[in-house]
Every structure is written in C-alpha cells, then in structure tokens.
Amino acid sequence: MKPGAFDYIRIDSAEEACELLAQYGDDARILAGGQSLMTVLNMRLAQPGLLLDVSRTAPLDYVRLQDDKLAVGAAATQASVEWRAGLAGEVPLLKLAFPHISHFQVRNRGTVCGSIAHADPSAELPLCLAALEGEVVLRSKKGRRVLKAGQFFQGMLLTARRPDELVEEVRYPLAATGTGYAFEEFSTRHGDFAIVACAAVVSRDGIRLAVGGVADRPRVARWPHLEDSALDAALNDFAWDLEAQDDPHASAKYRRHLVRRLGRRVIQQASAATSGEK
Numbered sequence: 001m002k003p004g005a006f007d008y009i010r011i012d013s014a015e016e017a018c019e020l021l022a023q024y025g026d027d028a029r030i031l032a033g034g035q036s037l038m039t040v041l042n043m044r045l046a047q048p049g050l051l052l053d054v055s056r057t058a059p060l061d062y063v064r065l066q067d068d069k070l071a072v073g074a075a076a077t078q079a080s081v082e083w084r085a086g087l088a089g090e091v092p093l094l095k096l097a098f099p100h101i102s103h104f105q106v107r108n109r110g111t112v113c114g115s116i117a118h119a120d121p122s123a124e125l126p127l128c129l130a131a132l133e134g135e136v137v138l139r140s141k142k143g144r145r146v147l148k149a150g151q152f153f154q155g156m157l158l159t160a161r162r163p164d165e166l167v168e169e170v171r172y173p174l175a176a177t178g179t180g181y182a183f184e185e186f187s188t189r190h191g192d193f194a195i196v197a198c199a200a201v202v203s204r205d206g207i208r209l210a211v212g213g214v215a216d217r218p219r220v221a222r223w224p225h226l227e228d229s230a231l232d233a234a235l236n237d238f239a240w241d242l243e244a245q246d247d248p249h250a251s252a253k254y255r256r257h258l259v260r261r262l263g264r265r266v267i268q269q270a271s272a273a274t275s276g277e278k
C-alpha cells in the first residue's frame, strides 16, 4: 500500500518544528527515522496532512553527557548512541539492549527519540528508560516540560506528549558506582520484537525490574534485596500483575513463565555485576 498525500517540510531547528506543530497540531507528524511511521502511513493507520522531517536537523543531532545523564537529541540515530565510545561504562544497560533492536540497518535510520515517542510496549529503548527512571524533554512553542519515563508512557503507543510538542531530548541516567545492570529478552528470531524483555538494576538500595512485551507499556517493580523463595514469590506476583493476554505470538501463561525465568536471570546477573563478578 501507499500512503495518502501529505506535505513535507525538512526542519532546520526545534523552534521551527514547534512553530509548525502549534499551527497544525494533530494534522502534523514528526518524521524521524521513519522506521515505524512509514509502515503506519503505508497502512493508512494515520493520514497526517504534513510531515515534519527532523532526521537532518543539525541542532538536534547530538549525544552528550549532561550532569549525571546521557542526553540524546531528536535527530540522533540509535546507531550513533550504540557505537559511542564509552557507552558500556556510561549507560551499560543500553549497550546490552541495542543488539536486540532489529538489525543494524534499522538502527542506522531509527532514532532514540522516535522509539520513545512511538512507545511500542515491546521496544527496548522505552524499557531501558523506564528501568533507569530516565527523562523525556518535551518542547512546544510555550516552553519545555520534563517528564519521568513513568509519567511519559501511558499505554500501547500512547504517551503524555501533546500534539503541539516535540520530543526534543531523552535523558538516560549514567551508571552509578556499586550498581549492576542486566538485560535479556526472548523473541522468536533474533531482531524480532520481544515476546518478553527484562531489564534489571540492582544497587545497595534494592532491585528494580522492568518488563516489556507483556503489559501495554513498560512496567517496573521495585523490591528490597530478595533471594530464593522470597524472590520467586515476588516475581510470580509481578508476572500476574502484568495481566498478560493470549495473542498469536504467545499465550499469557507462557509470557508469565518468561517473566519469572528471565526476571530471575537478569536480577542474578545484575547482582553479580555490582561486585564485578561475571
């Protein structure tokens, strides 16, 4: 299928994007890497009258350290973050997650902010943002607001972004001393969307486990340090809380099983990483 007719503007600055979003609202869509949007348009699931292309907007093409975070601008591709020297030390969870996102051709085009704005419940970058309690910077003509990942993701492909707002930047917290990170996912073939993906952060304060692919958005459980049967019980309760549904890819029962198994595995790996064990 082919998309309906639309106008196209290549954007030079965040200000220009915000000006046009204020003018056109819902009838305008940001085009970033196009890796999700073009399918949506081809299938005519959306028919915007105007596409605002930020993929070559130089002022938005940055990946930089900002205080205790890695800040990624709206035009920065997934590959530009993945291959950043030092990423493994800066945000180890992202380094572990990137190879699971499709194949390198998609990551060469797709942007980090585009994946966050799209908010697919199986996607790896929203999951990492939720696990790390990162932030999304939303910009409109009226100004900026900064939302925590937990406030931003609201449901299946649904976020707190208003029609006149650009996702200008996403901020991933940098690794903290004495904290371990781990990521695992199960998919039918390498590069497919996850059936279940799990990210764990373990620090002296306790455990954070984020799960994607089960609920309508990435969901995060927070526990004190738990072991053995106490951990199994917590994982089991969380697996049921996620209210998995049967679908053509996996049954709800299988997804709950994966949450328990992968969840335990990433927590063990992240715990081992806190003490430098492999």
Ligand SMILES: Cc1cc2nc3c(=O)[nH]c(=O)nc-3n(C[C@H](O)[C@H](O)[C@H](O)COP(=O)(O)OP(=O)(O)OC[C@H]3O[C@@H](n4cnc5c(N)ncnc54)[C@H](O)[C@@H]3O)c2cc1C
Residues within 6 Å of the ligand: 029, 030, 031, 032, 033, 034, 035, 036, 037, 038, 054, 074, 100, 101, 102, 103, 106, 109, 110, 111, 112, 113, 114, 115, 117, 118, 122, 123, 124, 125, 165, 166, 167, 168, 191, 192, 193, 194
């Ligand atoms: C074959 C294939 C396999 C894939 N597999 C995976 C996978 O395994 N895991 C995974 O996570 N993803 C996967 N993807 C999706 C990929 O990661 C996309 O790149 C990503 O979801 C969207 O990023 P994009 O830059 O391409 O955004 P686009 O497709 O350009 O935009 C997506 C949506 O976000 C909006 N948007 C984009 N940027 C902004 C912004 N700055 N502000 C406001 N709104 C914005 C758009 O208007 C659109 O609604 C796959 C894609 C393909 C084609």
